[in-house]
Structure formats: structure tokens, C-alpha cells
Amino acid sequence: MRDVVILGVGMTNFGRFPDTPYYKLGADAILEALGDAGVEWKDIPVVYCANVNNGHCPGEMVEAELGHTGIPVINIQNACASGQTACLMAYQAIASGAYDIVLTLGVEQMPRGPVVGMPPTPSMLMGADSFVGKYAMKMQRAVYEGRYTLDQMAKVSVKNHKNACYNPRSQYKLDLTVQDIHNSRVIAYPLTLYHCCPSSEGAAALVLCSEKVARKYASPPFIKMAGGALRSQTFVRGDPADTHEITMNTAKEAYEKTGISPEDINIVELHDNFTISELEHCEELGLCGEGEGGKLIDEGATEITGRIPVSTSGGLLGKGHPMAATGVAQVCEIVWQMKGQAGQRQIKAIPKVGLSNCNGGDQGMACGVVIIKK
Amino acid sequence: MSGEAAKKEHIPIGEGLFVIPPSPSEKPYLVGSKCRSCGEVIFPPRRRCRRCSSKDLENVALSRRAKLHSFTTVQVKLPGAKLEPPYFVGVVELPEGERIRTILTEDPSSLKTGDEMEVVIDVVYKDESGKEVLGWKFKPVKRGK
Numbered sequence: 001m002r003d004v005v006i007l008g009v010g011m012t013n014f015g016r017f018p019d020t021p022y023y024k025l026g027a028d029a030i031l032e033a034l035g036d037a038g039v040e041w042k043d044i045p046v047v048y049c050a051n052v053n054n055g056h057c058p059g060e061m062v063e064a065e066l067g068h069t070g071i072p073v074i075n076i077q078n079a080c081a082s083g084q085t086a087c088l089m090a091y092q093a094i095a096s097g098a099y100d101i102v103l104t105l106g107v108e109q110m111p112r113g114p115v116v117g118m119p120p121t122p123s124m125l126m127g128a129d130s131f132v133g134k135y136a137m138k139m140q141r142a143v144y145e146g147r148y149t150l151d152q153m154a155k156v157s158v159k160n161h162k163n164a165c166y167n168p169r170s171q172y173k174l175d176l177t178v179q180d181i182h183n184s185r186v187i188a189y190p191l192t193l194y195h196c197c198p199s200s201e202g203a204a205a206l207v208l209c210s211e212k213v214a215r216k217y218a219s220p221p222f223i224k225m226a227g228g229a230l231r232s233q234t235f236v237r238g239d240p241a242d243t244h245e246i247t248m249n250t251a252k253e254a255y256e257k258t259g260i261s262p263e264d265i266n267i268v269e270l271h272d273n274f275t276i277s278e279l280e281h282c283e284e285l286g287l288c289g290e291g292e293g294g295k296l297i298d299e300g301a302t303e304i305t306g307r308i309p310v311s312t313s314g315g316l317l318g319k320g321h322p323m324a325a326t327g328v329a330q331v332c333e334i335v336w337q338m339k340g341q342a343g344q345r346q347i348k349a350i351p352k353v354g355l356s357n358c359n360g361g362d363q364g365m366a367c368g369v370v371i372i373k374k
Numbered sequence: 375m376s377g378e379a380a381k382k383e384h385i386p387i388g389e390g391l392f393v394i395p396p397s398p399s400e401k402p403y404l405v406g407s408k409c410r411s412c413g414e415v416i417f418p419p420r421r422r423c424r425r426c427s428s429k430d431l432e433n434v435a436l437s438r439r440a441k442l443h444s445f446t447t448v449q450v451k452l453p454g455a456k457l458e459p460p461y462f463v464g465v466v467e468l469p470e471g472e473r474i475r476t477i478l479t480e481d482p483s484s485l486k487t488g489d490e491m492e493v494v495i496d497v498v499y500k501d502e503s504g505k506e507v508l509g510w511k512f513k514p515v516k517r518g519k
Contacts, residue, residue, distance in 0.1 A: 123475045127457035190446075
């Protein structure tokens with residue numbers, strides 16, 4: 001297998017852009033990534049496009065903005081894990097030798113309001129099954145079991161919103177306190193508004209290539225996509241939303257494939273769709289011991305200045321969550337941090353190993369982990 | 375209400391999910407699949423076992439009683455959901471091990487985790503033509519009854 005270089009990255013602002021169709025957002029991200037890589041659009045032989053909400057052939061719609069070159073466009077949908085899925089498909093294309101250069105895009109325009117992505121099962125029609133209901137119940141159960149306090153969950157929102165203030169591309173710039181989180185609008189107690197990420201619009205793109213091609217455009221050392229893993233769920237009783245196994249299994253496979261261990265990692269962008277998810281994923285990814293997610297946030301270990309910074313970009317909570325764009329944008333953030341280009345949110349000790357993780361469809365249906373190495 | 379519900383030609387929210395016995399003295403129950411290979415009981419019924427993929431499944435009547443695992447009150451209108459907020463939802467755990475997402479008949483602020491619950495089949499919403507749609511709900515089992 002060949003090494004895979006991340007030659008260029010690009011990302012639009014995340015937010016609400018009612019006057020800009022998604023394909024223009026996608027083209028903006030691609031043009032920035034091409035400019036960053038020094039590569040021309042006509043030199044791109046294939047596009048892997050992640051998108052959830054925008055209908056047929058979204059990648060081809062973006063491609064039309066840039067000029068028809070007749071290249072294959074592969075559209076990918078895996079709910080919130082779509083971005084990682086596209087990254088891993090693109091990684092395989094380069095690593096296997098199928099292509100020498102690949103463009104990965106994540107692009108999304110979303111309706112306002114709570115996300116209801118799954119087909120209408122009887123439980124969903126009744127309203128017994130919804131994201132907000134599930135996460136409210138996850139929180140209720142976690143408090144009952146003594147795993148986390150509501151304050152610890154709120155601290156995730158405070159931290160990620162604070163980080164987003166330092167990210168010019170983020171949807172929100174909110175200076176919040178733990179009390180602000182608790183006092184925000186009740187969605188389904190104990191879930192309040194600021195425990196939830198927003199639905200958003202935006203796009204992100206990467207130019208990936210072989211090391212040989214990379215040398216034509218730039219000089220080493222290169223930032224590389226070291227690999228990763230994509231998994232669906234194994235059997236758990238009840239609902240996929242309650243599973244921890246999928247993320248643990250995906251991380252384990254990603255660590256084994258890349259030879260990276262959790263202790264090596266200096267930056268993590270993960271799936272903080274709701275505050276409790278960040279605490280759980282920190283444990284599942286092995287950033288701390290089992291049951292230590294609450295302690296990790298209490299100690300400030302996941303702050304930009306902490307031992308293992310998590311969601312420096314502002315995360316889904318603060319930066320925004322245009323579903324399929326998120327995974328690709330996480331890779332952009334890790335690359336900027338590794339290049340020392342993260343401005344006010346720059347981690348002092350430039351990170352050398354990063355991890356990007358998103359979970360799609362209920363946390364437990366799809367899970368992608370991508371490892372990035374300097 | 376189960377016997378009357380059948381008479382009024384209410385429509386079930388899904389086929390094969392529950393049974394309302396014709397005799398009013400018998401109580402309705404949910405239907406699951408039991409795997410003859412690994413013993414797992416799943417709801418709703420499926421063709422293959424979710425745990426071991428075996429096709430050797432049988433339909434079984436699920437326990438009518440379950441323990442309240444978690445709960446909340448949904449305060450927002452969800453796209454596609456037929457219920458108007460606020461409404462009460464929960465997860466109950468059956469003695470068979472399976473957990474079921476459900477509407478709760480009562481405000482869960484008066485309930486606690488682990489409370490004994492009992493399944494009821496009841497109207498959950500009206501469809502576009504005004505027909506009443508039946509689904510499952512769980513209600514607390516009052517002590518002393």
C-alpha cells in the first residue's frame with residue numbers, strides 16, 4: 001500500500017446561506033483546496049462526494065460549477081459519517097494505486113430544525129423514536145447510572161462554543177457558561193438547546209495524492225492520511241444509539257491498521273452532535289480510561305491548552321454540523337493545526353498525530369475513524 | 375379499550391407488531407421474534423435474527439410487563455412525527471432482555487428508573503383520512519392493583 005499525502009484542504013464558512021445553493025458551496029471548498037494544493041481542476045481524475053440531504057448526483061452538480069471534464073464522480077451517503085466514508089474511499093483509491101490524485105468533497109445544505117433522517121418506522125411515526133428523545137434519555141440514563149453529571153455535559157458545550165469563537169469559519173461565536181447551557185430552551189429534559197449541535201450548511205474539500213505526485217507540487221515533509229476504519233454496528237440489545245461498541249471497534253481497527261495508539265494522538269475532532277457524545281467518544285476512542293470521560297472534561301484535558309485537545313475547531317456544537325461536510329472539515333482542522341495555521345485556536349505544541357471521528361445514524365449505525373500523521 | 379378499538383376499525387401502526395385478543399378479558403400484547411438458534415428475543419419481528427443471522431425464528435408473545443429504563447418529555451415538534459408536543463417517551467426493558475422505545479401514558483416526572491410498566495395498545499394519532507391509528511404505549515403498574 002502506498003502512502004497518501006493530504007496535499008491541499010479547503011472549507012467554506014459553516015452557517016446558514018439561504019441565497020447560496022449547495023453546489024456553489026461545494027465549488028468554493030474545492031477551489032480553495034485546489035489553490036492550497038497548487039493543483040488545477042483539469043488535473044483531478046476522480047471525485048468522492050459526501051452528501052446526505054441534496055438529492056440526486058450532488059457531486060455532479062458541484063462538478064458542473066467547475067467545468068465538465070467527464071471524470072467519474074462517486075456520491076457517498078452514510079449520514080453523519082459520510083465525510084469519513086468519502087475520506088476512506090479516497091484513501092483506498094490512492095493507497096491501492098487505483099488513482100494518483102483524488103478530490104474528496106463533503107457538502108451539505110440542510111432544512112432547519114431537528115434532524116429526522118431515518119425512514120418512518122412505527123416508533124418514529126409515533127414520536128417514540130427521535131434523535132432528541134434518544135439523547136435526552138441517554139443523558140437521563142447516564143446521570144442515573146452516575147456516569148456523568150449534567151454539569152460535565154454542559155462543560156463540553158461551553159468548551160466547544162469557546163473554541164468556535166476563535167474559528168472565523170464557525171457558525172456560532174458564543175461565550176457561554178454552564179448555567180447558560182442549563183437555562184437554554186428545554187428540548188426534552190434534561191436536553192436543552194445548547195446540548196445540541198445546530199443543523200448547518202457548508203462544504204469542505206481535500207486533495208489527496210501519492211507521495212510521488214506530491215513531490216511535483218511541494219516539498220516534504222508531508223501531512224499524510226495514515227488510514228482508518230469504517231464499521232457498521234454489531235449486535236446490541238435495544239437501540240443503536242445506546243451502543244459504545246461500534247466506536248470502540250472502529251477505533252481499535254484504525255489503531256491496528258495505522259500502528260498508532262491513543263497515547264500518540266495530539267488532536268481529536270470527534271462527533272459532538274450532543275454534549276454527552278463527546279464524553280462517551282473520548283472513552284470509546286481510548287483518550288482516557290473507561291468511565292473517565294467526565295473527569296477528562298473537569299480537568300480541562302480536552303481544552304486547546306490541555307493534554308489531548310478535542311474539538312479545537314469548535315466541533316459540531318460550535319462550528320456547526322453540515323452533515324456530510326463535517327468529517328471532511330475535521331480533517332481540514334487537523335491539517336491546519338499541524339501546519340501551525342489555526343490562528344487564535346492554535347495548539348502550542350504543534351500536533352503530529354490527529355484523529356477524526358464521526359458516527360452516522362443514531363451514533364450506532366455507521367462509524368468512521370480517520371488518522372492523520374505529520 | 376382494546377376490544378372496542380378492534381370494533382371501530384382502527385388501523386394498526388404496523389402489521390404483526392401486536393395482538394388484540396377478541397375477548398375483552400384477555401389483554402393485548404406485543405409480538406416479537408425469538409431465535410431458536412441463540413435464544414435472543416427481538417422487537418419488532420424480523421426474518422433473520424439480529425444477533426446471529428439465523429433464519430430459525432418463531433413469533434412469540436412478549437412479556438406485557440417491563441422495567442422503565444429511561445424517559446423524557448419531548449417539548450418540540452419533530453418533522454414527520456404525528457404527535458404534538460409535549461409528549462412522554464421512554465425506553466422499557468423486557469424480562470427477555472430486549473429494550474423497546476415507547477410512548478408513555480403518564481408524565482415521567484412522577485416516575486423513576488426501574489419502575490414496573492405494562493403495555494397498552496391505544497390510539498397514537500389520526501392519519502390523513504381521520505382514521506385512528508393504534509400503537510403501543512407503556513403505563514406504570516400501580517402498586518396494590
